Amino acid sequence: AQRVTQPEKLLSVFKGAPVELKCNYSYSGSPELFWYVQYSRQRLQLLLRHISRESIKGFTADLNKGETSFHLKKPFAQEEDSAMYYCALGATNKLIFGTGTLLAVQP
Amino acid sequence: EADIYQTPRYLVIGTGKKITLECSQTMGHDKMYWYQQDPGMELHLIHYSYGVNSTEKGDLSSESTVSRIRTEHFPLTLESARPSHTSQYLCASSEGQGVWETQYFGPGTRLLVL
Numbered sequence: 001a002q003r004v005t006q007p008e009k010l011l012s013v014f015k016g017a018p019v020e021l022k023c024n025y026s027y028s029g030s031p032e033l034f035w036y037v038q039y040s041r042q043r044l045q046l047l048l049r050h051i052s053r054e055s056i057k058g059f060t061a062d063l064n065k066g067e068t069s070f071h072l073k074k075p076f077a078q079e080e081d082s083a084m085y086y087c088a089l090g091a092t093n094k095l096i097f098g099t100g101t102l103l104a105v106q107p
Numbered sequence: 108e109a110d111i112y113q114t115p116r117y118l119v120i121g122t123g124k125k126i127t128l129e130c131s132q133t134m135g136h137d138k139m140y141w142y143q144q145d146p147g148m149e150l151h152l153i154h155y156s157y158g159v160n161s162t163e164k165g166d167l168s169s170e171s172t173v174s175r176i177r178t179e180h181f182p183l184t185l186e187s188a189r190p191s192h193t194s195q196y197l198c199a200s201s202e203g204q205g206v207w208e209t210q211y212f213g214p215g216t217r218l219l220v221l
Contacts, residue, residue, distance in 0.1 A: 009147070034207075043212045043213065043214055043215075044197065044212040046209045046210070049207070049209075086150070090207045094152045094165060094166060095152065096149075096166075097149040097150040097151075098149055099147070099148055100147075100149070
């Protein structure tokens with residue numbers, strides 16, 4: 001079955017602390033993986049995709065095919081990182097989204 | 108400015124009414140999508156289109172229908188609204204020939220059916 005799992009509904013950290021948002025996927029083919037983000041009162045937008053291998057706003061994500069994971073990481077959280085984060089899997093002409101994790105960065 | 112628009116942003120309507128949710132984009136994208144999202148849940152693809160006169164159903168069964176007569180316009184219609192249709196509906200578009208280009212999302216329509 002094609003599925004994306006984000007086990008944490010809420011992740012609360014203090015400013016300056018490291019952040020890791022977990023994402024696991026289930027897919028039999030070669031996966032395309034993405035992180036989308038929705039800031040308060042803004043639209044859902046792409047944060048990064050694994051094929052680009054880039055760092056956006058200090059966030060990185062590495063595809064681990066052995067563990068079928070695509071965790072999103074940032075070494076030092078900022079208050080402006082507070083948002084809803086969705087992991088998504090590209091599969092058979094569509095994106096499959098996880099349920100999302102709300103990241104709350106406390107001052 | 109290139110953008111993707113959705114109207115109305117909020118809609119409260121009675122059971123049995125016919126409704127059309129509008130989605131337009133000025134980004135010149137060929138591909139457009141409709142997602143449904145219940146609170147605290149994942150987005151589910153309900154319809155997509157790869158161009159004019161092309162529409163396909165997504166993986167979540169939906170009683171809604173869509174049309175794509177113009178590249179920029181992708182409306183979603185519910186012939187007879189029911190309380191089970193209460194949800195948020197997100198429209199998105201993407202460009203290019205591959206499957207996994209960035210999807211750009213509209214602001215969404217929150218629908219409440221009484």
